Amino acid sequence: MTAKTLFITGASSGIGAATARAAVAKGWNVGLFARSKDKIDALAQELGKAAMALPGDATSLEDQQKAMAAIAESFGSIDAVYANAGTGLNTSGTDAGDPEEWQALVQLNILGVLWTAKAAMPYLKDSTGHLLMTGSAAGRTHIKGSVYGASKWFVHGYAGNLAEEMREWGGRCTVIAPGMVDTSFFKEAKPDKLKPEDVADAVMHALTADPRVTTREIFLMPTH
Template structure:
């Protein structure tokens, strides 16, 4: 199987690439950081083919999918993993630049990749699109604002794709993790402050990138008539919270 993974230079994407190659698949790995991609290619060998790509670039995204299919064969699975969270403050104090970056990456980048890869899958009546969402798209929390909204888009876009694809053997899944440790996610969100990022996971046993990779590998092993619409994953130390209520005079 040929799998295209975005955001493959670190975190979930890197772990997914490692797991799929271990299972015998060929991986087309994309990311913005060429040095990290090159290191991953040296580690994983010829079954990983690396491409420098910013998913926010609409034309480059379409050109890459066309190149892969012409030079390497059909894309059997697309893993839309590239994404990020920026900022922790309330909406009224947030950076519009950070909002733009999240919208451009988490929504538009995912849409560009899907739009480029989907027609070939439909034509072949075979393929799987796996989108990395988040429980933040279901359960709001203070400071989640635009990040949570982008992941709500991922959830709904996935379900609408499934509606369009009914009767076809092109499958689509949204994986929606909760608290995940061992990646750059929180470091990025805290503006590079590793100490603050580490405090998020203090005293917990969070989900790991390997758990996500194992889930992707399991999906790709399922019979062709089975579609998993959404997978919501949390560690046992986490649950959805109660509503926040502020009472006057309290």
């Protein structure tokens, strides 16, 4: 049986890296896409021949298209794509918020996700594949003045709309919505919160479900 291939944005650390490790452990090939070339090179070396490092910027449609073309050529197909790259803000709220930070956030959290989906569609149509996106608990509730949360509301809404589009040709779309995860996203460690591996397990659950099942959303929260 030919191994399936998963392309991951934001693969250099945290949820993306954990998902790459989980996928390879389940027999998948992985494309590791991120700006941090040294980190994805090291991860690819760790994971061996099943992994391919693909340096690039998720805010560039051209970078994503080139990376997907490279991994499709290397492994023969792309069966799933995970739009995981995202960023937060240093200043919260609207009145105190930094418009330059907002612009960078929109470029990655919204346009970057659109570029991933746009670049992925030809490959996923060929493989009757699966698109996943990292949403957030912040995209399921209202948080005072949160521009970051609003960007994740976009992800949740777009994932649902895209699921309806993809079902026309048998494709699947899933949004993975974690609460607080102990990653470098936060300046201080969060040892009692979710681990990246918890989110990776949710991704693999969605990917390995029977083809008749589309898991539209997986919502994870820390127990404590």
